[in-house]
Amino acid sequence: LEPNAIEALVNGVLAFERRSIGKAITEIETGGETARAFLSAIHPRIGSARRLGITGPPGAGKSTLVAFLVKAYRGGSQRVGVVAVDPTSPYSGGALLGDRVRMSALTTDPGVFIRSMASRGAFGGLARATWDAVDVLDAAGCDPVVIETVGVGQTEVEIAGLADTTIVVLSPEVGDNVQAMKAGLMEIADIFVVNKADRNGAEALARDITAILGLRDVGAGGDAWRPPVLLAVAQRGEGVDAVIDAAGRHADHLRNRGLLEKRRRSAIRRRILDILEHEIRLRFWTEEAKRALDGEVERVYRKEADPTGAARRLLDGASP
Amino acid sequence: LEPNAIEALVNGVLAFERRSIGKAITEIETGGETARAFLSAIHPRIGSARRLGITGPPGAGKSTLVAFLVKAYRGGSQRVGVVAVDPTSPYSGGALLGDRVRMSALTTDPGVFIRSMASRGAFGGLARATWDAVDVLDAAGCDPVVIETVGVGQTEVEIAGLADTTIVVLSPEVGDNVQAMKAGLMEIADIFVVNKADRNGAEALARDITAILGLRDVGAGGDAWRPPVLLAVAQRGEGVDAVIDAAGRHADHLRNRGLLEKRRRSAIRRRILDILEHEIRLRFWTEEAKRALDGEVERVYRKEADPTGAARRLLDGASP
Numbered sequence: 001l002e003p004n005a006i007e008a009l010v011n012g013v014l015a016f017e018r019r020s021i022g023k024a025i026t027e028i029e030t031g032g033e034t035a036r037a038f039l040s041a042i043h044p045r046i047g048s049a050r051r052l053g054i055t056g057p058p059g060a061g062k063s064t065l066v067a068f069l070v071k072a073y074r075g076g077s078q079r080v081g082v083v084a085v086d087p088t089s090p091y092s093g094g095a096l097l098g099d100r101v102r103m104s105a106l107t108t109d110p111g112v113f114i115r116s117m118a119s120r121g122a123f124g125g126l127a128r129a130t131w132d133a134v135d136v137l138d139a140a141g142c143d144p145v146v147i148e149t150v151g152v153g154q155t156e157v158e159i160a161g162l163a164d165t166t167i168v169v170l171s172p173e174v175g176d177n178v179q180a181m182k183a184g185l186m187e188i189a190d191i192f193v194v195n196k197a198d199r200n201g202a203e204a205l206a207r208d209i210t211a212i213l214g215l216r217d218v219g220a221g222g223d224a225w226r227p228p229v230l231l232a233v234a235q236r237g238e239g240v241d242a243v244i245d246a247a248g249r250h251a252d253h254l255r256n257r258g259l260l261e262k263r264r265r266s267a268i269r270r271r272i273l274d275i276l277e278h279e280i281r282l283r284f285w286t287e288e289a290k291r292a293l294d295g296e297v298e299r300v301y302r303k304e305a306d307p308t309g310a311a312r313r314l315l316d317g318a319s320p
Numbered sequence: 321l322e323p324n325a326i327e328a329l330v331n332g333v334l335a336f337e338r339r340s341i342g343k344a345i346t347e348i349e350t351g352g353e354t355a356r357a358f359l360s361a362i363h364p365r366i367g368s369a370r371r372l373g374i375t376g377p378p379g380a381g382k383s384t385l386v387a388f389l390v391k392a393y394r395g396g397s398q399r400v401g402v403v404a405v406d407p408t409s410p411y412s413g414g415a416l417l418g419d420r421v422r423m424s425a426l427t428t429d430p431g432v433f434i435r436s437m438a439s440r441g442a443f444g445g446l447a448r449a450t451w452d453a454v455d456v457l458d459a460a461g462c463d464p465v466v467i468e469t470v471g472v473g474q475t476e477v478e479i480a481g482l483a484d485t486t487i488v489v490l491s492p493e494v495g496d497n498v499q500a501m502k503a504g505l506m507e508i509a510d511i512f513v514v515n516k517a518d519r520n521g522a523e524a525l526a527r528d529i530t531a532i533l534g535l536r537d538v539g540a541g542g543d544a545w546r547p548p549v550l551l552a553v554a555q556r557g558e559g560v561d562a563v564i565d566a567a568g569r570h571a572d573h574l575r576n577r578g579l580l581e582k583r584r585r586s587a588i589r590r591r592i593l594d595i596l597e598h599e600i601r602l603r604f605w606t607e608e609a610k611r612a613l614d615g616e617v618e619r620v621y622r623k624e625a626d627p628t629g630a631a632r633r634l635l636d637g638a639s640p
Contacts, residue, residue, distance in 0.1 A: 040626050128628075268621055268627060269613065271620075272627050272631050279632065280635065300588045301581075303363055303364045310592050315603070
C-alpha cells in the first residue's frame, strides 16, 4: 500500500471501522511492508486495553464462556475485541449449531469485533500475528481484548499466557485434564474455571486443582496471587459474574503491586524474541546458505565430517 | 581433556570399553571442546549400525519390548546398544519392580550397553546429545542401536523419527491413543505394535490404526511401504519375533530401493539444522546483545517502538 493508503488504514482502525480493522489484520497475517508501516504507525496508541487470555482443552466450553464474558463487558465498555486462535472455536468454523446461534448475537453487536486467526501459515509465526492483531484491537479502542486459544500445543498455550490475566477453562468430562496440566496450563493460569459444573466430577476436579495449587503455594509469599478455582455452567451463564469479578481482582492485584508493568515487559520481551528468531532465520537462509547446507549433508553422509563440524562451517561461511 | 586423553577415549570406545563409552557420552551431554574433538575423531567409524527408534505413550510397554528385542538381537550380534530418552524407562528410574528385574538381565550382559539420557539440560538440546550418543554406540560396534523415547512432546517424537526404522508402541488401556495420533506418531511409524494384546480393545485399536493407514495410503504408489500393525504381549515375549521380522523387512525395503541413503541424509540434515540454530543463538546473545534487548523492551513498553521494529534494530546492531 501507498503511504496515504496506510494512513487511511490507521485512521480507519482508530475510528473502529470494521473494514479497516479486518484489512489491517489480514495485512498483518500476510506480513509484508504494509503491515510493518501500519504497526509502526499505531504503536503509540497501544496499551490501554486489558488483555484477557482464555485457554483450555478442546470441548471445555471456552467459546461459550467468551460469549457471556463479552456480553457482560459490553455493558461497561464501548468496544470489546476478541481474537480466537482455536480451530474448535465457533468463529473459526468448528462449532455445534447451538454455539453458532449463541455467537451470532455477538457478531451482530456493532461494538464487538471478533477475529479468527488462521492456525497455520501466518508469516513469522502464529504468536507474532496474534499479538499484533491484539495490538490492532487495542489501538481501535477495544477494552478488554479477549484472546481465546485452544490449550493444546506449546505455542497456543504461550499465546494465552502473554495476557495480563489468563483464565484456564477445564471441564470434568473433557477427557484428559491431567494432559492439560502437563501442557503447562497450571503454570499460566491466574484464574481457573471448572465449567459444566452441573456434571459429575466437577467438584472433584476443582478440589484436585486446589490441592495442586496448594502444593505450589508452599514457600510463596503471603502477598502472592492465589488463583481462584471457580465453578461455572457457561451454557446457562452461571458463574460468569464471578469470573469477571475475579478478573477484576487480579487486575487490581497486578496494578497495586506494580506487577502489570512487569508482566507487560516480559510479554514484550517474548514477542521481540519471537520476531528476532524468525528474522535471523530469514536472513541466514540465503540461496547460497541452502546450497552450502546440501554440501555439508553430503560431507557428513560420506563420513568426511560430523554434524557439529558441518554446522560450524555453515555458520562461519555465513558471517564473513 | 588433552589430545592424548581424547585419543585414549576414542580407542576405548572403538574397543567397546564400557567406561570409555560412558565417559564419552557424559562429555557429549556437557558439550565442551572435548566432545567436539572426540566426535570429530570418531565420525569416520560411524554408519554401520542399524538405528531402531521405539516410541509411544507412557505405559504402552516400550521398555519391556526393548528388553526382549535386545535379547533377540544379541543372538545374532556381538554388541547391542540402547539409548533411552524416556523418564518412565526403567533405566532412567521410573519403573515398577517387575520391570527392573527384567532389565537387570540386560544390564549384566557384557555385550549390551544401555544409556539413559537426561531429559533436561543437555547442552545444545536433547536431540543433539541423543543422536551424538547413538553415533558413539555405532562407532563402538553396536548393531543395532535402539533409541527409546517417550512419545510425548515434539522433540521426543522427532528423535525417534530420525531412526532408520521407527516402531510405535501403543496399548489398548493407555488412556488416550487419539492423543498419541495427534502427537505425530502416526506419521513417523514404520511399524505399529499394539502391545498388551491380551486386554480388551486391542483388536479394535489395531483395526482403527489399519483404517487410518488405509486412508493415508490412498494415492500412494504400489511400491510404498505399508506399516504393518502387529499384536504383541511384550511382558510374555509374545509377538517379539514378528516385530524383529518386520524390522528386517523394512530395512530390506529401504536398502533395495535406495531409501536408506535418502533417510539418513534427511536425518543428517535435521541434525545439522538443530546444531546450527543452537550455535546461532549462542553467537547472537552476547552480553551486549542482551543489554540491547533490555533497552528495546523498554522502548516498546514506553511506546517509542513496536516489537518488529525493535527486533530489526537488534538484528542490525548485531551484524555490523
